[in-house]
Amino acid sequence: MRKNDGVRFTSSSINLCSFSSQNHNPFFSFSRLPFCCHTLTSTLATKFSVAEFFNSFIPSIGANRLRPITPPPLLCSSTLALSRSDESNQSGAVVEVKDSQQKSVSRHRREDEERVLISEVLIMNKDGEELEMKDMELEALAALKASRPNSALTVREVQEDVHRVIKSGYFCSCVPVAYDTRDGIRLVFQVEPNQEFHGLVCEGANALPSKFLEDAFRDGYGKVVNVRRLDEVINSINGWYMERGLFGMVSGVEILSGGIIRLQVAEAEVNDITIRFLDRKTCEPTVGKTKPETILRQLTTKKGQVYSLNQGKRDVETVLTMGIMEDVSIFPQPAGDTGKVDLVMNVVERVSGGFSAGGGISSGISSGPLSGLIGSFAYSHRNVFGRNQKVNISLERGQIDSIFRVNYTDPWIEGDDKRTSRSITIQNSRTPGTLVHGNQPNNSGLTISRVTAGIEFIRPLRPKWSGTAGLIFQRAGARDEKGNPIIKDFYNSPLTASGSTHDDMLLAKAESAYTGDLGSSMLVFSMEQGLPVLPEWLCFNRVNARARKGVELGIAHLLLSLSGGHVVGNFSPHEAFAIGGTNSIRGYEEGAVGSGRSYVIGCGEISFPLWGPVDGAIFADYGTDLGSGSSVPGDPAGARQKPGSGYGYGFGIRPSGTVSPCLSVLDWLFPDCSRNAVKARGFLEVL
Secondary structure, eight states, X not given: OOOOTTOEEEEOOOOBOOOOHHHHSTTTTTSSSSOOOOOOOOEEEEOOOOSSOTTSOOOOOOEEEEEOOXXXXXXXXXXXXXXXXXXXXXXXXXXOOOOOTTXXXXXXXXXXXXXXXXXXXXXXXXXXXXXXXXHHHHHHHHHOSSOOTTEEEOHHHHHHHHHXXXXXXXXEEEEEEEEEETTEEEEEEEEEEOOBOOEEEEXXXXXXXXXXXXXXXXXXXXXXXXXXXXXXXXXXXXXXXXXXXXXXXXXXXXXXXXXXXXXXXXXXXXXXXXXXXXXTTTOOEEOOSSOHHHHHTTOSOOTTSBOBHHHHHHHHHHHHHTSSXXXXXXXXXXXXTSSOXXXXXXXXXXXXXXXXXXEEEOTTOOSSSXXXXXXXXXEEEEEETTTTEEEEEEEEEXXXXXXXXXXXXXXXXXXXXXXXXXXXXXXXXXXXXXXXXXXXXXXXXXXXXXEEEEEEEEEEEETTEEEEEEEEEEEEEEEOTTSOEESBOTTOOBSOSSSSSOXXXXXEEEEEEEEXXXXXXXXXXXXXXXXXXXXXXXXXXXXXXXXXXXXXXXTEEEEEEEEEEEEEEOOOGGGSEEEOSTXXXXXXXXXXXEEESEEEEEEEEEEEXXXXXXXXXXXXXXXXXXXXXXXXXXXXXXXXXXXXXXXXXXEEEEETTOOSOOXXXXXXXXXXXXXXXXXXXXXXXXX
């Protein structure tokens, strides 16, 4: 073997570098939408050649470069070379030989496979002295794989060990130097550990919580910076943005003197939001009927915020719930080279107005198979004045009852920042009086006619909570089958509180409602106060409460409900609380259990899939008027021998996915069966 005086391996430092000018643009990674994950990793690309081994001139071992990917990596460049001393230089002098691309591939492979025996392997600092930090020496030794004492190594194997030392993350440079000693060749890896971490500077992270950064870097304080660990932290920061759908990421990192790490974070803020209307048929831009500000005020995304995909998705759903759009989509676009985004919301408007007609069955009428049939006709406009205001005019007409209603709704009053809505209603109705004054002899019936006009304001109070306040005027009276006003029924019970043909009242209404997720739970408190503006107007106070809770039991669903109310003062008899029927105690006719000043009703039901779109349900209901039936003017419940309390249980059916009361099987088969046979009916329903 030839003599190897002064031969050593050399490597330039691997440093954290600044990014190129194009990467200084924080929007460089946001242009490819939708937002996707980018990880900061490094890729080693190796190419080198060997002209001679130890005893001859050795061409350069070419560049090993940590090439940046998107986003730019932490480690940016390194160079590894194999050199030997020149005859004109002193021992230890190094002549670096440049890589020659003109050498043949076969010669590269042959020289690369030549081996030299290494007698000793040491880790030292860049000045050739022992490392002060012994833990770093152990880290470097642990990273070595091929370089071991008394082993024959090739240039490639030494180079790969250099890569392993650098990839451990603790060192910014590694220079392999070979010395020919009396005992053999000593291979020394001269390493330079990274600085100790003593501080953090983060720029541009407006949305990122400072506590998140503190927790991420806390474990590394006072320790040597590990580039691999730093890369993991940066990935976690990028992951924080991605999990929240935010357009943000780490765009630069640098280790400053004194062990200060400087992070540059790019957050894409919203520069502008534009509404673009598209034609329903051609999808070409067109002129919309809706005012842009009506849509923009629905959005939670505002200018200057970091754009969030999750927030944008909620905004799309919010605009769709307005009911005036057929399709809504948001497209983020780069706002030039500012690093911000412009949002373009494409909307396709629905037809604003139209007529409709239909029919149904009134649940308050059960005296015959066809007497409850009703027909309806309506005209509605969803977008009055282009402000999402709605007008609905409807007429429902049956053999007994009829309702004519005009309703105007403004979902969000202009200039209000609390999202208060306003509803104005005018209604003329005629409904059966069977709930309180049923069981007239000879099947003679009476109806309650009402003329109502009112205004209500609804405002969100807290998440899932809303409040309602309103003022309602009502004139109500009873009429016989021929439409003539009457003041007493067959049992000589009064039909009005004032003793005249009609009662006038002005009601102040207040209500608070809680609605759970997907309607699984509900809680409503309401109060109405009669205001005696004129002496003959009624003065009373009515409170009501309703609660409902749903619980999933595997494929079954348990639904529990409780309601109650009380009236104080002078009120119309037909306004008493009616107990019995499909909306209270199933197994009874409507209002057959009682009618009083007070009431309490509890219901329990377990529903389960039956077949196709039909669910089956097992139910049990109980209700009582708390002995208040006799306190209603004229005691209509006592005259009709209503029990005042009752219970029902059985089996029923209803459409899948609804929470409306199920239809009792025997109520459907025998609508006219006796209300006094509740126990027998309950038994048969279970069967």
